[in-house]
Amino acid sequence: MASEVLCGRCGALLTNPTAPCPRCGSPASGGYHSSSVRPRKSPAVAAALAIVPGLGHFYLGHNVKGLAYLVGIGGLQFFGFDLDLTVIGAAVGVPMELGGGGLWLFSIVDAYRTAKHMESGGY
Numbered sequence: 843m844a845s846e847v848l849c850g851r852c853g854a855l856l857t858n859p860t861a862p863c864p865r866c867g868s869p870a871s872g873g874y875h876s877s878s879v880r881p882r883k884s885p886a887v888a889a890a891l892a893i894v895p896g897l898g899h900f901y902l903g904h905n906v907k908g909l910a911y912l913v914g915i916g917g918l919q920f921f922g923f924d925l926d927l928t929v930i931g932a933a934v935g936v937p938m939e940l941g942g943g944g945l946w947l948f949s950i951v952d953a954y955r956t957a958k959h960m961e962s963g964g965y
């Protein structure tokens with residue numbers, strides 16, 4: 843009982859304090875780090891992940907934007923849906939004249955720029 847440790851992130855009881863938390867995956871070494879510390883996001887990783895439409899933005903925590911890219915680009919490129927780009931474009935601020943391929947490239951650049959922006963302390 844005396845050696846039981848609670849996860850610093852989600853509060854789950856850790857039966858093995860040296861192993862990652864089984865519930866949230868938080869590394870347990872040291873344990874109690876502040877949840878207000880935002881993990882650093884690498885612009886390079888964000889851009890690389892953005893090659894899969896939306897994934898770069900999911901990585902950055904911009905889930906709504908990522909989903910817009912995923913649906914817009916994924917739908918256009920892989921399923922051939924005749925999507926209304928006006929809606930997608932309005933959601934992510936992309937010029938309408940860009941097609942699916944342009945939107946895809948834009949999403950990679952946008953993921954990179956967003957990560958850069960977050961790195962410099964903004965959001």
Ligand SMILES: [Zn+2]
Binds near residue numbers: 850853864866
């Ligand atoms: Zn946890």
